[in-house]
Amino acid sequence: MIDSRKIMKTLSFCGLVFLGFLLLFENRMVLPAWLQVAGRWHTLFLHFPIVLLVLVSLAVLWNEPLMQTTKWKGFEALTVATTVSTAILGLLLSREQTDTGNGLFLHKWSGTILALTVYLFCFYRDRFLNTVFKQRSTVVFMFLVLTITGHWGGSLTHGEGYLTGPFETNKKETIDLSQAQIFKAVVQPILSDKCGNCHNRSVMKGGLSLEDSVSIFKGGKNGKAIVAGLLDKSLLYQRLVLPMTDKKHMPLSEKPQLSPDELALIVYWIKSGAPFDQLLIARPITDSLRILSMPFLEQRLKKSSAKQYDFQAADLDQVARLNNNNRVVKQLGAGSPALAVSFFGRTNYSFDQLKALKPVAKQIVHLNLAKMPVDNNQLDWLKNLENLEELNLNYTNIDNSNLKTLSGLKHLTALSLVGTKIGINGLDWVTNASIKSLYVWNTQLTVSDMKELQKKFPHLLLETGFQGADTMVISLNQPVINTVGGFFKDRVNISLKHVIKDVELRYTLNGTEPDSSSAIYRAAFWVDSSFKLTVKAFKKGWIASKSVNSQYFKAGLPVAKATILAVPDPKYALHADKILIDLDAGDPGDFGTRTLGYQKNDAVVILDMGKPTLMHAIKVLNLQNLGAYIFPPVQMKIFGSNSLQDWKLLSSKQSTMPDKLVPAITPFLTMNFPATTFRYLKFSAKPIAKLPEWHPGKGQPGWFFMSELVVN
């Protein structure tokens, strides 16, 4: 019968001898490829002995009877066999590794010790370890060696600190820009972040550590990591810029890569001679290395600069109770002890509301009292806010007399005094205060005061605001004509408006552009005949506005009824019977609802005056929008009659056609005829049949639009 335990024991023994041999002659060995492959199985195989060893340890510690069974002895033998073979594979693999750090050394030897210990324990414990205590102690020792071996092995494959990585929170660090050394502040963080796991003093893959200047210059197995100033001789650089697909590219393709900015920094650092102790600010301000470094430092500063307060938080329920519709008290952020307070609603403010903040006075760091009726006496109370950093007193009732009391606020950095009666004399205390920003726009301070103040305290961020109102000359906007243009019966009331105060509105009634000699508008006025109103706004220190105009038409004789003989185009025929005599002038842009439109046929309308009436003229309000194909009529005719028969031609008129595109207008076309008495008038107009050559729609038929007929 084959005793498998014996076979394994023998094999393990052979293995141990082989292991010793490998250890002694490792430097002289040349591994064939198939052994390399075998060695690479180490990282898989190692899991078996770990599990088996743990089981053996458990049995030794808690289940002695089990250990006496034959099957268990076979199990132990298997443990030894896998442990030894894993150690052998490990040694084979170590020939491939280029690490020269302590980690590999420790892993190798602790693994060997483990294999030997396990072998002796399992096959010879009855001879050497005759008490349970001795056996158990050995197992504990074995377990420790296993742990150590495993740890160093893990560090080799995953990088150092892999296990404890998640515990490392963002450590607060403070960086003083004036003291920042190029290597320590900028280059080292990149190297340790992206390369440090494999290239440190204890792992040193490829024999390279990037932890300090000495080892960086020393380089690794393949040569020097950097040669100051020479990119093409610096292996570090060359490995970084190899294509990702290249096996030698660093960092390994599955690991986090350097960002383009980080790479640029390394490049410029090597190019600039790889300085180590040089201060960043010692380099010229235009230096690429310095320029590139600044964002990095700022990023790191930012991470560490969240302001910490060392005072206790106030009772949150009390904070909640202090809130009402006029007073808002809130933590700066979740978990922050600091409070920000704002007041709103001037009419509801009282000093007592401020004084009620006493219980949380210590915690208030921002206070906004803008627009509240805060007076000089109340400023004294602000001294209670010992940690106040930002104070907004814009548009409060304070002046010079008591502002100095704020010098007691030792942490005050920003003070806003916009729109108050503060003058230069109230600010002499700013010298020795902590204030960094001061807002003094729209106060008693003159421009020269501000200049003086800035000269005195060059470090003060003095916000002086917009001062150019007197010299800045811009256009006024157009006035507003309140009275809607169009027809009126007897007289019309004209009223004008402008949004800006104290503006002079000048107007004309004859269509000419108003100038400085035109009539000034003071109050609404009446006009009783047709006119075109043109208004323009003037004000000192401003450019006069563009003019605005509106037309007013006095209605003619009352027309009893208008009958449309020739139908307009159905699209533009709304309210056809009323539209011509409804005293609504229409809108040049609004054809269709207030106008009648003709294209295919002539417009023919009969006006019934109700009774025979003396007439001498007719006016047609029409729309001319050439871009929209709406032209004046080619020809207009007017007939008179008393019986709807025997029409007598009173007048005929040809229009002069425009010869270029002009903006849309709504002019009157007037036709005079000898004064005659008639009851009926017939008006006809012919739309243009072919648009002229210059028009984009040349040759196509044009339109005639009319909105009102006025008699006399």
Added chain:
Amino acid sequence: MEKELLERGLNLNRRKFISKLSLGLGSAALGSLLIPDLFSGANNLEDTIMRGLPHFAPKAKRVIYLFQNGAPSQLETFDYKPLLCQMMGENLPESIRGTQRLTGMSAYQSSFPLVGSYYKFNQHGKSGAWVSELFPHMAGIVDDLCIIKTMHTEAINHDPALTFFQSGAQQGNRPSMGSWVSYGLGTENNNLPAFCVLLSRGKGNGQGVYSKLWTNGFLDSVHQGVQFSSGENPILYLQDPDGMDRATRRNMLDKIAALNQLEMDAYGDPEIGAKIQQYEMAYRMQTAVPEIMDTSKESESIIKLYGADCLVPGTYAANCLLARKLSENGVRFIQLYHQGWDQHGNLPNEMRGQAMDVDQPSAALIKDLKQRGLLDETLVIWGGEFGRTNYCQGKMQPDNYGRDHHPRCFSIWMAGGGIKPGVVHGETDEFGYNIIKDPVHVHDFQATVLNLLGLDHEKLVYKFQGRRYRLTDLYGNVVNQIIA
């Protein structure tokens, strides 16, 4: 026998079932140990949101978002591309366009002739940023701005793109950015809504804005944006009817609130709670709003700063002035929309008009906030929903051309509230078509805005219909490089 066998089988199944169940439950319980807040009663985050607190100390307390609706061309504003002028009329190389989909408006053009800016560019300020001559006032404050040239988005049409910017999704019905901020931070001034909306319209080709853009979506209705109109009553139905005094109104509201409370106790519908709060807010707004809308006390220097139009209600200038006043009074998020930036044709002419509308007031807003000491705590954003193509849409003439929609790169600027001033972020290629450095996706932009307000975009979540929603959906990285 058969019966016994069956019963035995069933018994076994039951026993198996129960023993397996216990194992399964045990494993599930073990797994649950890894979810920290699963069984803890009070959720810290919810507590934070209930108190209206930022997750960490904010850099900005308020936002004014000057949305340029219709998408202003980056090539005539901040992204200077001299190559386009040199290659005027040449076809856009295939290699540059790649697989970019085009809108139906220019996809079927026979060629894509490159067209350079009609307007000249100059460098301004200490930062040396390039700004087109259309924006002399903005150029004057360029050292206060952070210009992002590498915004990019996923949508190619106005409504989805705009909705995407506002709500983080193209389809709509999700809460608007302002609503999220209102939800996360609460209102600062209890007498005013946390989220206000102001509309204006330029003469250029316009695109609509709809109230869905300032919707609260699935959030509580109190977070909805309140639109201020330009008429005599900026907020409709806010004024008491003639003959009603404050005491009567108060009395009425108290009675209604009592009735609503009864209903609330009976049904527990949060919408009723929102209604009670809204009535109370409206009552307080009755005094607060007229005070803010009153521009008669603004000094001449302020009027000159913003331009004379700032006193004409409904103009962009008036809205900028109003935005400053609302912000000063503690409104968290003020959303302006200026319509008319959709220049498919007639671009040089229309853009001049649009620029006239917005240049001076936008710059004035920055200056005004700054002189009041408010710029440090107020984030101002200027920009559209996407960019415009570097090739001409329609007929090309030296002084008249159009540009189609372009999602791959466009420029916006941010200023104040924790933003690094005087910075130009990102680079596009020399054709102004693709981003070559530091892209900023819409979700990144949203994450950054929330971050400046002290909100972690991954933690500002709301659970609705079984899914947790965020403004940034599943994406977004804070752009740390532009944060001061």
